[in-house]
Amino acid sequence: MLLLHYNFRRFLDALDELNPAQIKHAQTKIRDLRQKTEAISEIEARTNQEHKCPFCGDERRQKWGRTRTKVQRYRCTGYQKTYSGRTRSAIGRIHRPDLFMVALRDMLGTSTPQPVRKLARQLGLNKYTIWRWRMLVFSIIENSNVAASFSGIIEADETYQRESRKGSREWVRHFADPRSVPQPPRPRWEDFTTKGLKMMRGLSRWQLPILTVADRGGSHLFRRLPNRKSATMERAMKPLVPGDAVLCSDGGNGYKDLAAAHSLEHFVVGSKPGTRVLAGCYHIQNVNSLHARYGKFIEPFCGPATKNLNGYIRWLEVRLAGIRPADVIRDS
Numbered sequence: 088m089l090l091l092h093y094n095f096r097r098f099l100d101a102l103d104e105l106n107p108a109q110i111k112h113a114q115t116k117i118r119d120l121r122q123k124t125e126a127i128s129e130i131e132a133r134t135n136q137e138h139k140c141p142f143c144g145d146e147r148r149q150k151w152g153r154t155r156t157k158v159q160r161y162r163c164t165g166y167q168k169t170y171s172g173r174t175r176s177a178i179g180r181i182h183r184p185d186l187f188m189v190a191l192r193d194m195l196g197t198s199t200p201q202p203v204r205k206l207a208r209q210l211g212l213n214k215y216t217i218w219r220w221r222m223l224v225f226s227i228i229e230n231s232n233v234a235a236s237f238s239g240i241i242e243a244d245e246t247y248q249r250e251s252r253k254g255s256r257e258w259v260r261h262f263a264d265p266r267s268v269p270q271p272p273r274p275r276w277e278d279f280t281t282k283g284l285k286m287m288r289g290l291s292r293w294q295l296p297i298l299t300v301a302d303r304g305g306s307h308l309f310r311r312l313p314n315r316k317s318a319t320m321e322r323a324m325k326p327l328v329p330g331d332a333v334l335c336s337d338g339g340n341g342y343k344d345l346a347a348a349h350s351l352e353h354f355v356v357g358s359k360p361g362t363r364v365l366a367g368c369y370h371i372q373n374v375n376s377l378h379a380r381y382g383k384f385i386e387p388f389c390g391p392a393t394k395n396l397n398g399y400i401r402w403l404e405v406r407l408a409g410i411r412p413a414d415v416i417r418d419s
């Protein structure tokens with residue numbers, strides 16, 4: 088320990104001798120090290136909170152060295168098995184927890200998340216690794232509870248996301264075996280040009296509705312609906328709107344039916360600019376601004392595959408709720 092202390096003093100003294108280029112180099116190195124230690128301390132915080140063996144739940148334990156990634160390892164007094172903060176967690180098998188933390192911070196930070204390729208290049212990793220990590224984070228946040236409850240004036244509206252079968256093999260399978268694999272229901276985008284198919288204007292049936300609800304207290308949610316039927320809308324809205332709430336929406340039948348069925352006070356406002364405000368406080372501007380945020384968030388992903396759309400919606404909610412990387416690690 089004394090020697091370490093002595094070395095450290097010498098190290099600090101040596102810093103004075105560095106030239107500007109070396110200082111820059113040292114800065115990068117220290118930043119990398121800090122990322123690493125921060126990752127480790129957040130993973131360790133997970134065991135320190137839990138204090139339990141992930142195998143048998145016993146709280147008695149001994150410190151038992153450190154793992155290859157320098158995380159504190161413990162040994163359970165009961166069964167004598169060793170574990171660390173990552174054991175049996177969703178992030179347990181990640182080889183570079185430090186870089187995972189960087190990617191997680193990028194996902195949850197205040198600035199726009201970086202494209203997978205760019206982040207992969209920056210971290211010196213394969214793009215598929217970053218992609219897998221993103222999907223892993225989706226699976227962790229899928230179950231975390233950002234329960235929204237609504238009261239008072241409640242705004243509701245839908246936005247739409249074009250259905251995407253990105254990555255789907257349906258046409259490939261069809262062409263490989265046309266007899267047993269029927270033609271998929273939707274033309275490929277290239278068919279619209281090569282076969283001269285007409286693009287539908289406005290809302291085609293390939294536009295998926297996303298319901299957005301917000302109240303004036305700041306609660307909000309996005310929810311993908313399976314279809315555009317008014318019954319679906321009513322079913323989705325019903326548990327969100329208490330009986331004494333005031334509903335503001337456009338003139339969609341789902342909202343009208345909901346208001347009628349539960350005798351809610353209902354203000355119908357136009358969705359076109361200029362008609363959005365009805366008598367002062369009755370408007371749907373909060374959901375409209377949420378739609379704008381959704382649009383801005385989703386745009387760089389160039390139409391995410393529909394099978395992942397719920398994950399992206401959840402990701403946006405988690406970002407808006409200000410959930411921190413440490414919370415995600417704890418829930419993993």
Ligand SMILES: [Zn+2]
Pocket residue numbers: 140141142143144145163164165166167168
């Ligand atoms: Zn145990």
